[in-house]
């Protein structure tokens with residue numbers, strides 16, 4: 743498969759970026775092709791200006807060049823993967839703006855459907871699985887991403903994979919435990935790529 747991996751993190755040395763590296767290594771080993779759209783590094787502008795505002799009466803509206811370029815990247819892909827940290831039980835603003843602008847009327851919904859078969863969401867969660875699920879944040883985010891975004895745009899094969907406890911910092915005396923914890927998270931990402 744040809745996969746577009748959309749990354750939303752301000753730092754290249756972040757866990758999110760490292761997870762992306764391990765995930766894409768797994769993709770390559772499994773024989774997939776991929777391209778990374780690193781929204782921060784590419785300077786993607788998340789603000790929606792009038793040129794990219796949907797015209798409900800015109801599905802053929804010509805959007806901005808930046809949006810047309812991103813649409814073409816999606817057209818050239820079979821699947822999309824979004825990798826991002828959970829910020830306020832949601833996605834970073836730069837990624838929200840990507841959907842506002844790129845998944846636009848006449849391309850992702852309305853007269854057309856998003857032209858991909860499969861979407862995966864890899865969301866890094868600061869707290870533990872038990873803390874996250876205690877208030878059903880996992881269900882809220884799954885509903886938003888799988889139904890509100892993917893299904894609305896015609897993609898049924900959509901799954902969210904949470905990577906939990908990314909802020910875990912065990913006591914300094916437990917350096918091995920720290921190392922093992924983060925190694926396990928990176929292995930989880932590698933396996934996801936390998937079994938994509």
Ligand SMILES: Cc1cc2nc3c(=O)[nH]c(=O)nc-3n(C[C@H](O)[C@H](O)[C@H](O)COP(=O)(O)O)c2cc1C
Pocket residue numbers: 751756757758759827828829830831832866867868869908909
């Ligand atoms: C603005 C902001 C909001 C955050 N909100 C949440 C949150 O709602 N729930 C949570 O579990 N972690 C939250 N976190 C923690 C991030 O999920 C965590 O920093 C990230 O997963 C760690 O990966 P990174 O090192 O690649 O940034 C937040 C962090 C920031 C900076």
